[in-house]
Amino acid sequence: MNYLSAKTPPVREERLGAGIAFGGTCREVQCARAGGCLNLAARTFSQTQGCQFTLSQAIINTLRNAVIIMHGPIGCGASSIGAVGTSQTFKRLRDPNAEGLIWLNSNLDEADVIGGGEGKLKEAIRFAERMFRPETILIPVSCVPALIGDDVDAVVAEMQEETAAALVPVHCSGFKTKVMATAYDDVYHGILRALVKKPERRADRRVVPDELEEVRRRYRDSRTVNVLNVSSMSRPDETELTRLLNALDLQVRFLPCYSDAEDFQYALESALNVSICGTHDDYFLHHLQTLYDIPFLIDTIPIGRKNTARWLRKIAAHFDLSQEADRLIASEEQALDEALAPFRPALRGKTAFLGGGEVRILATAEILQDLGMKIVGFKGHHYDEFAEPVFESLDDVDDVLFNVATQQPFEQINLVKRLRPDLYVGHSGGGNISAKQGLPLLPLFGPSYNYMGFSGVFEVARRIRRILANAQFNKQLARHCPLPYRDSWYAQDPFSYIKAEG
Ligand code: SF4
Known part of the structure; x- marks a missing residue:
C-alpha cells in the first residue's frame, strides 16, 4: 500500500468496503460484509453524522511540542474543547515538562469563503512560529477550505521555507466520505508525509564508530515492539501492556498518541509494529511496511482475557516466544479467576447493550460474557474486516442484534x-440518551481507567458491579x-430507514 503521492488517502468505502448502515444480527452482518452488500447500504433518513475533522483531533490533540492551527471557521473542531483539560494532564503522564494544548484557528468568515483563506493560514503559521517556537505545526483542514479550493499544500x-517547525497538513474534508474513521487515515497520511523519516543517529556521525554500542542498539531494536496506541487508551492501559510484554x-514503544516529532523517526528502529485496533492504524502500518520494511500485526484488541491472550500469543510467535507466552497467560488467568470470584454472583445473568467502535464493543462484550452476563445487542459506528477476529472471542452471538450506525441516536433509542x-x-455521546432512558451506564472507554490486558478485566468487573448497585441517578x-421522540417512532421498526441500494 502506498497512497502518499496523493493529496489525501482514499475513502474507506472504497479502500475497505466499509459500511455505515445495517440492521440485523451478528451472523447477518458478517455475511453481508463477506458478500459485499454492506458497502452498498444507505439510509433514507439520517439524524446525525460524524465530523471527520473532530475525530482527527483525537490523535492530533495528543501530540507533544506541537501547535495546532485549525484551518476553518471558528466553530469547526470547537466540540473537542473538552480536550483542553485532559491534553496537558495526559501528556504530563508521559513527559512531566509537556505543554498543554495550543490551538489556533484561522477563523474563516463569509468574505474568506468568497476570496479564499490562504492569506489567513499564512498569517496563522507565522504567528504560531513566532509565538510558540514549536517542533511541529499541525494544520487540520476543515470542510470549508476544501470546498472553496484553498491550496493548503x-x-x-x-511557508516551510521560512518556518523552523515541521508543517503537517491534515486534510479531513468530511463531505467526501460517510465513514468517519477515514479521519485516522488523514492524520497518518500527514504524519507519514511530513514526520516519518530515518533518524540521524549521533553514533553515525562519529569518525570512529562505537561498534559495541551499535551491536547493543541492534539487539535492542530486534526486541522492540511499537504498540500503536489510541487516544481512548489510558496510561494504566499502557502500563499493563508494557508489563505483559516486558x-x-x-521492549515497548507507544505511538502515535502523546509522541513528539522525533518519536516517529525512532519508531523505525523496531522489530514489529503491533496494532491495538485495525480501525485506527491499518493505513499507517501498511505504509511503514511498504516504505521501511517493518512487519506488522493487526489482529484483535487486547480487551478481555481471550483477546489479550490471543494478542500476546501472536506477538510472541513473531519472536519465537510461544512457550513463554503460554506460561505467562496461564499464571495471569489463574490470578484473574481468583480476583473475579467475588464479582460473579452479582453480575451473573445481567443483560447488556453495547454501542461504539465495532472492534471495541465486541471485545468489551467478551469481558461481560466472562462475568456471566448476556449480550442483547450491539451498535457499531461502522463495519469492516477488523471486527472479524474479535467475534471469535464471543460465545453464542450469532442471533444477537447488530446495528451499524454512526451516531443515529433515534435507532439506538x-x-x-x-x-x-x-x-x-457506550461511547461518549451515546450515553446521554440511554441515561435518559434510566439505564446504568459504563463508558466504553475512559482515558483515566484501565480496560486493557488482564488487569483491565478486573477493573471493568469492579466498575460494573458498583454502577449496577447504584443506579438511582439515571x-x-x-x-x-x-x-423528544413520539410514541409512533417506538412502534416502528428501528431499521425502517435503512435501505440496500439497487
Ligand atoms: S463543516 Fe466539516 S469540519 Fe466543520 S464542523 Fe462541520 S463537518 Fe466538521
Missing part, C-alpha cells in the same frame, strides 16, 4: 427501549428528562 510548501523480555438491558456500555433522569 502549496501554502505549506511555501514479561516476555520485549428505539432498540434499547425494546431490548431493556440492565446495562448500557432513574431520576428518566423520570424528569423526557426524550
Whole structure:
C-alpha cells in the first residue's frame, strides 16, 4: 500500500468496503460484509453524522511540542474543547515538562469563503512560529477550505521555507466520505508525509564508530515492539501492556498518541509494529511496511482475557516466544479467576447493550460474557474486516442484534427501549440518551481507567458491579428528562430507514 503521492488517502468505502448502515444480527452482518452488500447500504433518513475533522483531533490533540492551527471557521473542531483539560494532564503522564494544548484557528468568515483563506493560514503559521517556537505545526483542514479550493499544500510548501517547525497538513474534508474513521487515515497520511523519516543517529556521525554500542542498539531494536496506541487508551492501559510484554523480555514503544516529532523517526528502529485496533492504524502500518520494511500485526484488541491472550500469543510467535507466552497467560488467568470470584454472583445473568467502535464493543462484550452476563445487542459506528477476529472471542452471538450506525441516536433509542438491558456500555455521546432512558451506564472507554490486558478485566468487573448497585441517578433522569421522540417512532421498526441500494 502506498497512497502518499496523493493529496489525501482514499475513502474507506472504497479502500475497505466499509459500511455505515445495517440492521440485523451478528451472523447477518458478517455475511453481508463477506458478500459485499454492506458497502452498498444507505439510509433514507439520517439524524446525525460524524465530523471527520473532530475525530482527527483525537490523535492530533495528543501530540507533544506541537501547535495546532485549525484551518476553518471558528466553530469547526470547537466540540473537542473538552480536550483542553485532559491534553496537558495526559501528556504530563508521559513527559512531566509537556505543554498543554495550543490551538489556533484561522477563523474563516463569509468574505474568506468568497476570496479564499490562504492569506489567513499564512498569517496563522507565522504567528504560531513566532509565538510558540514549536517542533511541529499541525494544520487540520476543515470542510470549508476544501470546498472553496484553498491550496493548503502549496501554502505549506511555501511557508516551510521560512518556518523552523515541521508543517503537517491534515486534510479531513468530511463531505467526501460517510465513514468517519477515514479521519485516522488523514492524520497518518500527514504524519507519514511530513514526520516519518530515518533518524540521524549521533553514533553515525562519529569518525570512529562505537561498534559495541551499535551491536547493543541492534539487539535492542530486534526486541522492540511499537504498540500503536489510541487516544481512548489510558496510561494504566499502557502500563499493563508494557508489563505483559516486558514479561516476555520485549521492549515497548507507544505511538502515535502523546509522541513528539522525533518519536516517529525512532519508531523505525523496531522489530514489529503491533496494532491495538485495525480501525485506527491499518493505513499507517501498511505504509511503514511498504516504505521501511517493518512487519506488522493487526489482529484483535487486547480487551478481555481471550483477546489479550490471543494478542500476546501472536506477538510472541513473531519472536519465537510461544512457550513463554503460554506460561505467562496461564499464571495471569489463574490470578484473574481468583480476583473475579467475588464479582460473579452479582453480575451473573445481567443483560447488556453495547454501542461504539465495532472492534471495541465486541471485545468489551467478551469481558461481560466472562462475568456471566448476556449480550442483547450491539451498535457499531461502522463495519469492516477488523471486527472479524474479535467475534471469535464471543460465545453464542450469532442471533444477537447488530446495528451499524454512526451516531443515529433515534435507532439506538428505539432498540434499547425494546431490548431493556440492565446495562448500557457506550461511547461518549451515546450515553446521554440511554441515561435518559434510566439505564446504568459504563463508558466504553475512559482515558483515566484501565480496560486493557488482564488487569483491565478486573477493573471493568469492579466498575460494573458498583454502577449496577447504584443506579438511582439515571432513574431520576428518566423520570424528569423526557426524550423528544413520539410514541409512533417506538412502534416502528428501528431499521425502517435503512435501505440496500439497487
Ligand atoms: S463543516 Fe466539516 S469540519 Fe466543520 S464542523 Fe462541520 S463537518 Fe466538521
